[in-house]
Amino acid sequence: MASETGAQLHAFASELYPICRSITGAGTRATLDAVSRIVPLERVEVPTGTKVFDWEVPREWNIRDGWIKNAAGERVVDFQRHNLHVMSYSTPVRARMSLAELRPHLFSLPEQPTWIPYRTSYYRDNWGFCLTHEALQALPEGEYEVCIDSTLEPGALSFGEAVLPGDSSEEILIWTHVCHPSLANDNLSAIAVAAHLARSLATRPRALTYRFVFAPTTIGAITWLALNEAHVGRIKHGLVLASLGDRGAFVYKRSRRGDAEVDRVVEFALGAEGTAEDFSPYGYDERQFCSPGFDLPVGRFSRTPNGRYPEYHSSADNLDFITAESLGASLEACERICSVLEGNVRYRNLLPKCEPRLGPRGLYRNATGRNPSEFEHALLWVLNQSDGTRDLLSIAQRSRLDFSVIANAATAARDAGLLQAVS
Amino acid sequence: MASETGAQLHAFASELYPICRSITGAGTRATLDAVSRIVPLERVEVPTGTKVFDWEVPREWNIRDGWIKNAAGERVVDFQRHNLHVMSYSTPVRARMSLAELRPHLFSLPEQPTWIPYRTSYYRDNWGFCLTHEALQALPEGEYEVCIDSTLEPGALSFGEAVLPGDSSEEILIWTHVCHPSLANDNLSAIAVAAHLARSLATRPRALTYRFVFAPTTIGAITWLALNEAHVGRIKHGLVLASLGDRGAFVYKRSRRGDAEVDRVVEFALGAEGTAEDFSPYGYDERQFCSPGFDLPVGRFSRTPNGRYPEYHSSADNLDFITAESLGASLEACERICSVLEGNVRYRNLLPKCEPRLGPRGLYRNATGRNPSEFEHALLWVLNQSDGTRDLLSIAQRSRLDFSVIANAATAARDAGLLQAVS
């Protein structure tokens, strides 16, 4: 079942793979359109020049073509073959120059001579080409013609948002970035997982409201926070999803707070399938959510983190690098996390002085003898601990009983009128 | 000396062993009478039907006889031979029936075929017999006559209480349950220890007031708490004593708070002779004292806890299962715990700026040379730490000096006018 869902996720990633995304422009919009076919998104377009905290929304970048031709007029580097070949946000250029003049604009990975690197220059006007180190070394001296048929003009920054209302207006924010071109793990994997998580959640009752945002990284998160500054108080928990398709184990990065409920829940829900590590101020958009002026309870959920696999930010992060199995298991883990986040209620015992009678409420065996069953154990734990300050997760951890067993006992006690949820 | 006292304790348990106790009735009253010969008890009788929180005091149960006769008229199960044979709180019955009809009323332990189990049915009208699995399997088909000559009528729930006043009206509650029939470790052992602890404490000065309660478990504790709800604030420390006669090591179960002074003191006083474990909401009457509406600083002191030895709640929990040596050592441990609880004072240094002169107060050697003696070390520790917030136990632990050395130094400093106790 994971494999079938996983195959769907991989197929979705494959559909998006060829699109040339950036922090603005047509490729990003096409990506949001594709996501909208899985979960309908509200599209937001923020005009170039809009002030967002210390930043402003940049010009919109679009590209049609890009190449380097040799003296024989052959395309030796060609955007049509791989969109990583043009440095993202390259200014338009059309010129003839010697190899020596061209060299400062060429980027390769000497240590991985067959991979094309991924480079950007968002905030400094420049142009460049990325190519394999083998190809770079094979270029003979001589004159070359270069062309980048791009535009950098006033436009907008685009992001998409889907809200799934729940019983409470408190929100779980699921955030994923959509600005990387043909890189599969970073971040088509997480786009696929987030879209399908939204689709799955849409069909079931929800205790909390979910807000999914698909946006470019850094400037997208800054823009979103600037537009939503007055509303961040409704974010009860948040997860930045990234790099969820590789073969590595799960890695959860805690929020800046380090002991937020989402931190405790994810670590618990992953169990032996993952590890948790402390917050650090580099990575993805958790950087913005966890800046000291916001300090939101937002962690990051990924497999192998950015920068810790050699394929990172290169053409080797392709569709073979991500697997259907990993994608499917990532989605399942997200569902499990959401289930615990929603179910992690704090209750108040309404008969807190001494134990209440369980028998007349249909909560106890008939004849007392030796040790109580697991359900009764869980019931006693929940009744004893529910003073309005402890959530079910902490009760599960203190009792060493399964969260589901504790949650079931709590539901039974609530239905019997013994417990009341506190908000 | 422990062996002599231990032998007394074992003899007392032996005296009580044949009595058929339950949560109400004559057997329990006879037990309280016997305890009163060791330490005079004030008897409290709470009428059937009295509302106590979510519960009410049940009818009083008394039993004269009970048996199963076979077709030949022979008693094949006989209450006169062992009072565990009749399920506690059995309704009266007198009938003839086939073995098939009788079977749902018969209880045995297949995994321990020579032991009689202990069963109760306090809150659902039923009757039953407990017998060895061997005896059960030896019963031929055929007709049987059954008789339980019991009464379940309005009456009272009985408990006994002894108060030993101390310098302070703050109390140490010593609680033990008296509702189990012929079971030696659970709980004649603790009844014997509690009674003799009271006798021993009665003859010495007491810094704190002691309240000993001998009562039935669960409904007894609930009833006592309902009657004493306005006064529980005077309970500074509490211990539920149970199962103190077996050959196992001491096990202290912390209060729900987990870091109450009694928790720290007992763990310290036991040292390597025992272990401490976290609170859990099953066990004995700590369940009620530690319900969230009370959350009192009450832990449980036992040897092998309930349910962790095979003899538990069976006829194998007999007078051979408990030893004079264990009983004697349990009493000594209780005395040690009480001594530390009483002595664990917080002081305020009355000359807190710089060290005071010790010599003129007779607290120091005459000529200074190398390292101070242990007494002087303890004196410096007590003077330095006594800012009104730290108790002597914490000073003993921080200084790694014996509690008695610290306590002696504190007494000397107090007598010299350097320290004042804070309440």
Next chain:
Amino acid sequence: MASETGAQLHAFASELYPICRSITGAGTRATLDAVSRIVPLERVEVPTGTKVFDWEVPREWNIRDGWIKNAAGERVVDFQRHNLHVMSYSTPVRARMSLAELRPHLFSLPEQPTWIPYRTSYYRDNWGFCLTHEALQALPEGEYEVCIDSTLEPGALSFGEAVLPGDSSEEILIWTHVCHPSLANDNLSAIAVAAHLARSLATRPRALTYRFVFAPTTIGAITWLALNEAHVGRIKHGLVLASLGDRGAFVYKRSRRGDAEVDRVVEFALGAEGTAEDFSPYGYDERQFCSPGFDLPVGRFSRTPNGRYPEYHSSADNLDFITAESLGASLEACERICSVLEGNVRYRNLLPKCEPRLGPRGLYRNATGRNPSEFEHALLWVLNQSDGTRDLLSIAQRSRLDFSVIANAATAARDAGLLQAVS
């Protein structure tokens, strides 16, 4: 370089070694004079009889000579040969007596028969001689003449103080005791280190004010605290320096608080070169600073602590026992500690919502690619953590980056207007 400085320190200790210091008197004044040639001291003289908390300033003790002559008139014990031979604060005496009468006034170390012990009798009028155990055993029976040519008269207790003003009026107190006679490690080593630390700090900018005090131990500290009681609030950090010349590793003794900033800083600054241990109320003048009525953030920095080396308080604590290398390294460690104490600022991020733009402020590379450099890592850490509550040391520890790297990044961010120091 350490060896050159170390040699200077050793030479300074050697210069002071022959002087007979005590808690008052000419020897202590001569020592302060010598220190004043390294760092000018303000001299304070507190008259005999001045009340200081529970104590009063004692009479001033001065000594010219002391000896025991045998029947042949030969000096068998002679103050001129070693000033440890006369018990400090001995009352004057001139008498003839038998060996039996003399014995109660003779002190030796049987376990170290070739060493002269160091003894004092400050607060009880007495006289005595210290000698090697070998010499004691060699004394034949017979009559002896004893002479101690001392005075105990109204005078003053002397200490010296040097203040080095800094940007802030908050102070680092550097305290060292000057009352021990010819003992090299205890405490000529620390006198030498403290004096040269002051000289070194005097020539550089200081974020904090430094106050150096050279005073007798116990009564000196009590007197200083009594005179300065109204001003102790300005002590932000304090270090008692003692025993810094032996070959042992550094040992830092935490303040009574245990988690004061100075505790965290010293432990961090020493790294693998030293260990930290918990506060205890015996040792040197940290006893007074950490008495409960003051509870100042003052720790003690030493090598092998008092009482843990056999040479302690004996003639074996001589100039061979301390090394130039140890002295030099101790001074360097003090400089390192002071540097971290001064640099351990808490900042507030002035653009705390999302990350600020680093490029326009000259704080970032031009083209983004793979992982940021160490400086940029440090910058992100400092910006993220600087919410006004966390000091740079805690940021260095959380980020596992060097303190100097963190401090440099903070300075750059402050200079770029991104951070503001909080006091």
